[in-house]
Amino acid sequence: MLISNYSGQNFEAGCDEAGRGCLAGPVVAAAVIFPKNYSNDLINDSKQMSSAKRAVLRRVIEKDALCFAIGVVEPEIIDRINILQASILAMHRALDKLSTEPEFIIVDGNKFKPWKAIEHETFVKGDGRFLSIAAASILAKTFRDDLMSNLHGDFPVYQWNRNMGYPTKVHREAIRKHGICIHHRKSFNMSNQLTINF
Numbered sequence: 001m002l003i004s005n006y007s008g009q010n011f012e013a014g015c016d017e018a019g020r021g022c023l024a025g026p027v028v029a030a031a032v033i034f035p036k037n038y039s040n041d042l043i044n045d046s047k048q049m050s051s052a053k054r055a056v057l058r059r060v061i062e063k064d065a066l067c068f069a070i071g072v073v074e075p076e077i078i079d080r081i082n083i084l085q086a087s088i089l090a091m092h093r094a095l096d097k098l099s100t101e102p103e104f105i106i107v108d109g110n111k112f113k114p115w116k117a118i119e120h121e122t123f124v125k126g127d128g129r130f131l132s133i134a135a136a137s138i139l140a141k142t143f144r145d146d147l148m149s150n151l152h153g154d155f156p157v158y159q160w161n162r163n164m165g166y167p168t169k170v171h172r173e174a175i176r177k178h179g180i181c182i183h184h185r186k187s188f189n190m191s192n193q194l195t196i197n198f
Helices: 052-065 075-081 083-097 129-154 168-180
Strands: 012-018 028-034 067-073 105-108 120-123
Touching: 012 083, 012 129, 028 083, 028 129, 052 129, 067 083, 067 129, 075 083, 105 129
Parallel strands: 012 105, 105 120
Antiparallel strands: 012 028, 028 067
């Protein structure tokens, strides 16, 4: 079972993002504050579960959380400030929208910029360790998947309803054949700093 609280504070927010490795669409982050001693055996890293299970848990999280929020950063900003900075910005935007200000912030990964004057800690693979981060990963993923499925209706050649903007073979072949659209990122920075220009 994942850990319910790291800091001991009553209002600890967990943050995570979805869509960092995509060629198209925004990067989306979520922030979640659970009751301090909250427990749920079903919540885990969103990557470890099916889309159907994520959908069910999304409703559970939205019901059980003290508060939650979503932050979105669009491709044109990603291109301007890079994907790492955009991911952090998306988390800040989610934190800005919380109805309760957190007393402590825990973040998936190893990079974050301070939000206001609130103390924070980063955790590599934190979505597999802490309930609030795992819940944030589920909310960010489901929100973004819904968004990309909706965008698919306007640009079906890229099959975003299946690949959600990730660089699958089908998506790359569609780009080669049809070019990019307004929702594509003009540059793509992976963790190894490789840049692909279309």
